Amino acid sequence: MFYAGSKIANTMFGNYNVVFNDVLMDSCTIGNHTYIQKRTTLFNADIGKFCSIASGVSIGPGVHKMDGVSTHPVFYLKNTPLAKIYCDKDSFMPSKRTTIGHDVWIGEKAVILDGVTIGTGAIIAAGSVVTKDVAPYAVVGGVPAKKIKFRFEEREIDLLLKSEWWDYAEDWFDKNAYLMLDIEKFKLYLKELNNKN
Template sequence: MVDRSYLQNPFFEYLKWLKTKIKYQAKYKNLKVGYMSRLINVVFGQYNWLGNNVIMINSSIGDFSYISDGSVISETEMGKFCSIGPNVRIAPGKHPTHTFVSTHPAIYSNPDYCMKNFQTKDHHNPKRNVIIGNDVWICANAVIADGVTVGDGAIIAANAVVNSDVEPYSIVGGIPATFIRKRFKDEQINVLNRSKWWDQSLDWIEKNSDIFLDIEDYYRFHTK
């Protein structure tokens, strides 16, 4: 096994980041990649920005969604207009908790980061993909476990650990995260779910921006 740490130094790491920044910002319109962020197989929409030291792997992110400093996003499909706070972890990986005698990956798998493995193939293949809806706010230091779906308009409180699906327009928090309350009345949520404002044109959103300042105005606009 090659110890790649011998090859790392600040200058080479900077050059790798600069190459990544230039590559992705040349490909995607109105994208900003923060300092020393690392991207592997990522698909962007429009008007995205990443803070500093963000890691994204095998993921996609919709229009206007942003990710703050220090967050690590793996195996995630994220919708539009999402707000991801600092130091969020999405799909950080799972170790087995039953059947296998040990939770150590060298015992049940063969990852290249272990100095020695006892298997020739991976015997633990959990569902990793995470689905984040549109207009979702994930606050600082939250962890979203592998395989979770977070519905449109949901809010994940700071420091929460989410290990089960989150309903649209609900607020969850705690360890493990539990339901706190709905953001709006049921009839208002129904209108939001039907209207899917994030799929409207930018011209429509700009023209009707005033109705976004009060849920009652938005509701009346769509039910008049």
């Protein structure tokens, strides 16, 4: 489902996605059930399934060359859309691919810098600036973002990652959605499943 005012280019979507008003997106892949709230910008990113992206988020905003006399792109990017260029070739890569795992919640107005990897199950607090990779199921916040805590104990994180529940069939969720509300019930389900195999 796509709301008015969004501009999307070179992007592949999964199933059951929702993109709200005034989203700007280019060169991304978006997994099943992921939604993106209004006024968010996403560039050059792979985003997993079941992600919740709040409004005003910026993912992969681009970087400038910092080791030259000037940081201005007219000196190092031939194809930058500016009025006059002073170079005949690109001598810097202004964007790196950003990777967001599955079931990641990114709070309002967070910024995820280019090339960062956010692990599955992570939570990014509102207003955070993420400059480094984030471990699976970590909760991070601040400028720059730092780990606050993990959502679960290590053995539970390993169990969830190994389960790859985000790849379960749609009919499984239709029948078992209640398990997603209680980690103890989900762990019991996985234990029973392993006993059957």
